[in-house]
Amino acid sequence: MSEYKEIKLVKRPVKGQIDASLFSTEQKQVPMPGEGEILIRQTHMSLDPAMLGWMSEDRESYIPPVELGEVMRSSGVGEVIKSNHPDFSEGDKVMGMTGWREYLVSDGKGFNKLQPGISEEMALCVFALPGLTATTGLYKFGKPEAGETLIVTGAAGSVGSIVGQLAKADGLRVIGVVGSDEKADWIVNELGFDGAINYKTDNLKAQLDALTPNRIDVFFENTGGPVQQLIVNRMNEHGRIVVCGMIADYQSDTPSPGPNWIPLIKKRISIQGFAMPDHWGEIPQLLEKLTPYVQQGKIKYRAHIIEGLENAQSGLNMLFDGKNTGKMIVKL
Incomplete structure (x- = not known):
């Protein structure tokens, strides 16, 4: 069976600095979905400034921090490779919280299908x-x-x-x-x-x-x-x-x-x-x-694409250095 990469947070940032020592890359066997589950191959992953807060030891923030030893938190878009879930079919493009990894198994909660005509970049740049x-x-x-x-x-x-x-x-x-x-x-x-x-x-x-x-x-x-x-x-x-x-x-x-x-x-x-x-419960009304506005051509966007999961950390630093020229996305 083939392997995939996932990146875990193993250290907290010191003075807000993000470097390779904070992360550990592991090779794992691609899992198989159980009953009511789907296997997703992530294709595009979002990088966001909020990630620095998620890495930090701040228990009073609006969301709990990523625990040490856990896969680094992120949202992304992927393709359903295998489905044992009645609401998802193989080939569906889905968006949700994916984490810094190439494959994941999910029960489908928190994942939404991309509508026809919506590209992965548009999904992460506009609708995420x-x-x-x-x-x-x-x-x-x-x-x-x-x-x-x-x-x-x-x-x-x-x-x-x-x-x-x-x-x-x-x-x-x-x-x-x-x-x-x-x-x-x-x-x-x-x-x-x-x-x-x-x-x-x-x-x-x-x-x-x-x-x-x-x-x-x-x-x-x-x-x-x-x-x-x-x-x-x-x-x-x-x-x-x-x-x-x-x-x-x-x-x-x-x-x-x-x-x-x-x-x-x-x-x-x-x-x-x-x-x-x-405001997660308001997402249908927000969309x-x-x-x-999007349908009327009133919203333009641009993505800054970097290639490879292994470059996620350097891409995240680009956000804080102001070197990005659009929404930061890792293409896996």
Whole structure:
């Protein structure tokens, strides 16, 4: 019988650093599914910033950490190779929590079939965590209204790019904060954002003021960093701040100080942090909301593909170094 690879977490990150010593690669025999089970061959695996939190010894987070000795957690897309389950057939493409491994056996819970015409890349870039997170945060907590101004950090990332496009389709003025001129060009000229700020350039306040003549109503926060306080100070009364991620601080010994709270009082600004595990039960409604935008061609995406499960760790580091140019996906 043939073998497959799986990668387990064997050490916790120190000071947020991700290196090969944290993982152990094992060769195993491909298992056979039992009654009511399916055998899945994973073909595409998602890499996400949240993985650093999952590796860490944080028992108070929104999801328990990956235990040492367990297969590293991830979502992915695969093909059903053998089925003893009435709801799945051999050849079905399915998406769910797969882990860092080439094969897995499942009872089918948590796995959904890809609809015809949906590629593996589109599934992971749009209909998996990125699109679900963007839709939840924007509409449940951002409450956008046509004519308002929205700013999103990490705007070229998998979540931020969808947030901006949804808001633009709904008639908002949309500004994105990114980490390179290439990413700025992409979100403006390809995705249709009204403007972009490269946070690595000078005169951030002047750029922000020029791009937000009517100030800011909705702030979708993915990154943290120095631009955060400038954005908060630029917000309108009754503005909404949606806190989805703080990637700038995930590997920092000392997190950046937050904005002064006086503007929050003066302007009666609301702040809401959120995480998708609280909203798994809402996925059918979220997809119902998101799908028409995709069908109408209003959501574009790009994937950054790396080849081979053995390169997952280096690909994950690319996310924190800002070297990715799209949703990070490992093609197995």
